Amino acid sequence: MHGAWQRFVIALVIAAPAVALPYHNGSMYDRAPGAGGGGGLFFTGAQRERGWNCTACHVDAKELDVVVTSQPAELIADGRYQPSATYAITIALANAQQQLGLAATRTNFNAMVASTSAGVITGFDPGRYYARGTSILASDSTALNETSWTFSWTAPASGSVTFDIGVVDGNGGDSIGDAVAMIEITVGDAAALRAVTWAFGGLAALRNQFSVAALRSSSAILRSALATMS
């Protein structure tokens, strides 16, 4: 009886369909192209990746509202950082309850990639993320239906910094018809922004330093930012 049960279990394992999980592990971006990996391309949309982003593979994508916040809030809300300060950055689906794929018959994964042009990505759960050096982070999508991602970033001493972030709300199927948000946020060091404010004589100049350019659906971020600034 015991032997028969063992055979039954083995048969089940063999019969289980292979689940294709392309790029749900962040390390896939770093694997060799011959292994189906990205060869070091993370598709964050950054200049160093020639702007390639999630929509290169997630075709026929729907728009996605995403909210980016920071703690302390000044980094994202005001677009300024204190030199060498560390900030927690959170990226979240604006409408988590309406995410795609909840009713899918296949497993539903969402994902996030982020890169920074300067500073250091310092803090993240190694069980949930894959990092390339200290400037690129990709979610590992180990959990189903993830709707937010948080990591820490330590600012450089000075200069303008650009974050490029991509979020995919998977529909539980292949890479066609997911929802995608690509976001670019530029921030500056507080001292430089104070100088700009002084030079142009007003808060408006300071606000203009907060530059958010989203390739797709940045409305939620803009609403969030404007609400914070007003």
Add this chain to the structure above:
Amino acid sequence: MRWLLVLLCACQVPTNGPLEQLALDRPFFDCRVQPVLTKYCSALACHGHDQRFFRVFARNRARLDANETRNAFMTSDERDHNYAAAVAVVDADDPEHSSLLMKPLDEAAGGRFHVGATMFGRGDVFAAADDPDYQLLANWVAGATEQSGCMEPGSDL
């Protein structure tokens, strides 16, 4: 008069015949060129798209058989297709200026217009011809060869 007609026919340049194709090294393609095409060309919105003349199949990208598991090993049919597709965009009369080399090279570096450079708004695949991956394409077109047993890195994983 008849001999003049014969002479004219003999001198006529054929316009509808097949173009000459170079016999470029297959092992070098499979081992060195295919990874470059996979990495830079084969995304579904790019040359993985079924409307592209130059279409590239690769693991985790477009597959020749739509029912193929996305990350399954590449099939010999897919490798044959990719080789033929790449050879077809190599100009036998002027290999150095083939579309395979000119299209992905930024116009500022001497390349030709490429829609792919405009899709994401931040330049073409290769900013300069000294990019090591670009050099692999250029070397192949120039006649580089590889041992027949050379295996594409990662292709057995």
